[in-house]
Structures are given as C-alpha cells and as structure tokens.
Amino acid sequence: MKAASFDYVRAESKREVLQLLHEHGEDARVLAGGQSLMATLNMRLTQPKVVIDINRVEELNRIRNDSGHLAVGAAVRQVQLTDRAELIREVPLLAKALPWIGHFQTRNRGTVCGSVAHADPSAEIPLCLVTLGGSVVLESLKGKRREVPAADFFQGLLTTDRQPKELISEVRFPLAEDGTDYHFQEIAMRHGDFALVALALCLRADGAHLGVGGVADRPVARTLPLGDELPDALNTLAWSLGAQDDVHASAAYRRQLVRELGQRLIEEPSHARTR
Amino acid sequence: MHAPAERRSEIELELNGETRHGSAEPRTQLCDFLRHDLGATGVHVGCEHGVCGACTVLVDGVASRSCLMLAVQADGRRVDTVESLARDDVMNDLQQAFSRHHALQCGFCTSGILMSCVEYLERVPEPDEAGVRDMLSGHLCRCTGYTGIVRAVLEVAGQRRAGESQQQALENRNDV
Numbered sequence: 092m093k094a095a096s097f098d099y100v101r102a103e104s105k106r107e108v109l110q111l112l113h114e115h116g117e118d119a120r121v122l123a124g125g126q127s128l129m130a131t132l133n134m135r136l137t138q139p140k141v142v143i144d145i146n147r148v149e150e151l152n153r154i155r156n157d158s159g160h161l162a163v164g165a166a167v168r169q170v171q172l173t174d175r176a177e178l179i180r181e182v183p184l185l186a187k188a189l190p191w192i193g194h195f196q197t198r199n200r201g202t203v204c205g206s207v208a209h210a211d212p213s214a215e216i217p218l219c220l221v222t223l224g225g226s227v228v229l230e231s232l233k234g235k236r237r238e239v240p241a242a243d244f245f246q247g248l249l250t251t252d253r254q255p256k257e258l259i260s261e262v263r264f265p266l267a268e269d270g271t272d273y274h275f276q277e278i279a280m281r282h283g284d285f286a287l288v289a290l291a292l293c294l295r296a297d298g299a300h301l302g303v304g305g306v307a308d309r310p311v312a313r314t315l316p317l318g319d320e321l322p323d324a325l326n327t328l329a330w331s332l333g334a335q336d337d338v339h340a341s342a343a344y345r346r347q348l349v350r351e352l353g354q355r356l357i358e359e360p361s362h363a364r365t366r
Numbered sequence: 367m368h369a370p371a372e373r374r375s376e377i378e379l380e381l382n383g384e385t386r387h388g389s390a391e392p393r394t395q396l397c398d399f400l401r402h403d404l405g406a407t408g409v410h411v412g413c414e415h416g417v418c419g420a421c422t423v424l425v426d427g428v429a430s431r432s433c434l435m436l437a438v439q440a441d442g443r444r445v446d447t448v449e450s451l452a453r454d455d456v457m458n459d460l461q462q463a464f465s466r467h468h469a470l471q472c473g474f475c476t477s478g479i480l481m482s483c484v485e486y487l488e489r490v491p492e493p494d495e496a497g498v499r500d501m502l503s504g505h506l507c508r509c510t511g512y513t514g515i516v517r518a519v520l521e522v523a524g525q526r527r528a529g530e531s532q533q534q535a536l537e538n539r540n541d542v
C-alpha cells in the first residue's frame with residue numbers, strides 16, 4: 092500500500108525539530124530510521140500531517156561515554172553501536188543484544204532511540220535499557236528537559252511516557268559494573284524475527300537480575316535468588332507477566348520459555364546461543 | 367528542506383554512478399521513485415513494509431530497504447541498484463556465481479539479495495556459512511531454499527580472496 096499525503100521537513104537542527112513538534116504535536120511524527128514508522132505509514136496505520144526527518148541533524152548523531160553511562164543520541168543508528176569496538180566493555184549486555192535485532196539491513200538504518208520510542212514489547216533495546224536501569228532523556232521547546240527512568244518510561248504496548256511535543260534526544264545505558272556478567276538470549280519463530288521471549292541477564296555472585304521481553308506488554312526486570320530457590324522464583328516471575336495466547340505462541344509456552352531458558356541462562360550462561 | 371504534501375519536490379542523486387534528477391511527492395517511497403521515475407526496474411517491490419528485502423539497494427554504500435525510505439530522503443545521496451553490477455553486458459562475479467549455483471529461479475528476490483551481498487562481502491571478506499545465512503535472514507526467497515545462494519556467496523568470497531592473494535603475489539614479485 093502507499094502512504095497518505097504528508098508534509099515532509101528535513102530538519103537541520105535539534106531546535107528546528109523541537110519547534111516543529113511544538114507547532115504540530117500529535118499531528119507530527121519524527122522519522123528516525125523509518126524501520127517501523129515507514130511500514131505503518133505505508134499501511135496507513137498512521138496518517139500524520141507532518142513528518143520530521145531527523146536523519147541529518149548532526150548534533151543528534153552523538154555517542155558519549157561520561158559520568159557512568161553511555162549516552163546515545165536520537166540519530167545514532169544501531170549499526171554504529173555494533174561497529175563500536177569498545178561497546179563490549181562499556182555496555183556488554185547491549186553489545187550482546189544488538190545482533191538479535193532484525194537483520195543487518197534493518198540495523199543499517201534503524202536507530203537506538205527509535206526502538207525506544209516505538210516500544211515494541213519484544214524489542215531488545217528497551218529490554219536492555221530496563222534491565223540495566225537506564226533512562227530516557229526527553230526535550231521539548233517550552234517544557235523542562237526530563238530524564239525518565241526506563242522502568243517508568245515504558246507503559247504498555249507501543250505506549251510510553253513521551254508527550255506529543257517531546258523528542259527523545261538521547262537514551263542512557265549504565266556502564267558495566269565490576270563483578271557482574273552480562274548475557275542475552277532469545278527465541279523467535281524465524282531467524283531475525285521479533286522474539287517470542289527475550290532474556291537479558293546481569294549475573295552477580297549473590298543474585299541474578301533478569302529482564303524479560305516479549306511476554307508482558309513491556310519489558311520487566313526482577314532480581315532472583317540463585318541456587319535451590321531459583322526454579323520457584325522463575326516460576327513466580329513467569330506467572331506474573333500476564334502472558335497471552337496469540338498466533339505465534341501460547342501463553343503456557345511463553346511461561347515455559349521464561350522458566351527453562353531463564354534457568355539455563357543463569358546456570359550455564361556460557362552455553363547461550365549467540366548471533 | 368520543507369516539501370509540502372501533494373507537491374513534487376526536486377531530487378538530485380547519484381544513481382549507479384550518474385547524476386540523475388527527478389521529482390517526487392513526500393509520500394513517494396524510494397523504491398517507486400527509482401522504478402517509475404528513474405527507470406531502475408531492477409529494484410523489486412514485494413511487501414512494502416520491510417519484511418521481504420526484495421527492494422534492497424545501497425544508499426551511500428549501505429544496504430537499505432528502499433520501501434522504508436522516502437524518495438526525498440535520497441536527495442544528495444549515492445544510490446546503487448542491481449543495474450550497477452554488470453559491466454558492458456557482462457555479469458559480475460556474484461551474478462555469475464548465482465547463475466552457476468542455481469541461486470535463483472523466478473529471480474524476484476535476487477536483485478535485493480545481490481545488493482546485500484555487495485555490502486556484506488565488503489564488510490566480511492571471510493564469511494562462514496552461519497554468517498551468510500544470518501545476512502540472508504533479511505531476505506525472503508520462496509523458490510530456492512537458499513542453499514544455492516549460500517554456496518554462491520561463499521564461492522565468490524573465496525575467489526575474491528584468491529584473486530587478492532594472486533594480486534598480492536604479483537605485487538611482491540615486482541618489488542623484488
């Protein structure tokens with residue numbers, strides 16, 4: 092199908108983006124990598140009046156490592172992070188999760204912030220952000236710049252705390268901590284598809300912090316005990332997510348994946364499949 | 367740049383090494399612009415929502431789905447399509463290997479796959495089978511079962527490396 096008509100603005104600066112969002116609010120859509128937005132435009136699921144292209148805004152194309160986190164700007168593409176050799180030391184969980192996002196052809200254009208804005212419950216980047224306790228920075232022309240913890244930002248299926256006039260200017264991933272190992276794992280119907288269940292793990296000597304994507308309507312992270320208490324804790328976690336039956340998998344299968352994959356990832360993380 | 371709805375804006379881009387001009391409404395997808403306005407009908411359009419990979423082209427050397435880009439976004443960019451591969455009616459090494467290994471039947475998916483391979487082999491000159499299959503996961507082929515495609519890509523990677531080492535050997539000899 093073909094998109095309905097819209098005005099197109101290729102923004103030159105962040106200020107221009109904020110100005111346009113201020114003027115048009117809900118009638119405007121930010122165009123980042125287009126790997127989700129373009130499909131919804133082509134299918135006419137969204138029919139904005141104005142599309143604001145941020146792809147050439149240089150000041151949004153920045154990656155900064157400072158004060159304990161890696162800040163990734165709105166125009167930074169997923170491939171820029173997979174190409175970043177230091178990432179495996181800076182944010183190892185993200186480095187392990189990125190190859191699971193779609194395909195190299197979609198990572199070539201898709202942005203990190205776009206994935207956070209889109210808030211698909213199966214998406215890998217929101218899952219990492221929530222599991223690590225990262226945050227989302229929102230800016231608007233008139234309002235105050237806000238930094239929202241990831242756990243509060245994601246509010247449900249494709250629903251976030253972002254207000255219509257706000258731009259996600261960057262997202263912040265906490266840097267790796269000593270004494271913690273990071274692992275990622277997921278199961279999908281086809282190679283590169285959205286996950287049925289995705290797991291992000293921060294493993295310490297005294298416990299496991301496990302994030303689950305693809306089951307609840309948003310990513311959820313919990314701290315679990317190790318050893319004999321783990322199976323029960325995983326079972327409680329699996330039941331707490333409100334899994335639903337859909338065409339891809341039954342709720343029972345998703346709960347089983349959380350228990351089984353979770354147990355294996357925590358107890359034998361080195362056996363995890365990589366992509 | 368501000369392009370109003372339902373009006374055609376001027377677009378200038380470098381298509382397969384030539385400067386080309388055209389105009390398109392903001393909502394026009396890059397794939398349609400390349401086919402209908404610039405005549406690059408080697409760009410195939412399957413799903414129009416990013417799933418099949420048939421429309422893959424290189425934008426500034428990067429494999430991208432042209433159904434997920436607007437034509438206006440390609441203004442000032444370099445775009446390469448499957449038409450860029452053959453020289454003087456002779457197919458390039460990848461195309462010849464696809465033919466040898468029966469890596470296509472109907473050919474609908476092929477032009478997109480070839481363009482992904484162009485970037486992939488530049489990035490990963492020594493791929494293994496798992497890597498090639500991972501790259502191909504971004505494309506749907508309903509005919510071949512992918513086996514021939516994997517063989518063709520691995521063969522070309524090997525040939526290119528051999529060619530390079532031959533080249534290197536010649537250069538080393540000249541140094542002596």
Ligand SMILES: Cc1cc2nc3c(=O)[nH]c(=O)nc-3n(C[C@@H](O)[C@H](O)[C@H](O)COP(=O)(O)OP(=O)(O)OC[C@H]3O[C@@H](n4cnc5c(N)ncnc54)[C@H](O)[C@@H]3O)c2cc1C
Nearest residue numbers: 121123124125126127128193201202205206208214259416
């Ligand atoms: C075949 C295919 C497979 C995929 N598989 C996966 C997968 O396995 N996992 C996964 O997570 N994703 C997957 N995706 C989607 C992923 O590629 C997208 O990159 C991501 O969801 C959106 O990022 P984007 O930069 O393309 O954003 P866009 O598509 O440009 O935008 C998405 C939405 O976010 C809004 N937006 C974007 N940036 C901002 C901002 N800075 N501020 C405010 N609003 C903003 C847009 O207005 C739009 O509503 C897949 C896509 C395709 C085509």
Ligand code: FES
Nearest residue numbers: 412413414419433
């Ligand atoms: S037509 Fe573009 S991905 Fe299918």
Ligand code: FES
Nearest residue numbers: 471473507508509
């Ligand atoms: S050759 Fe027919 S779809 Fe691939």
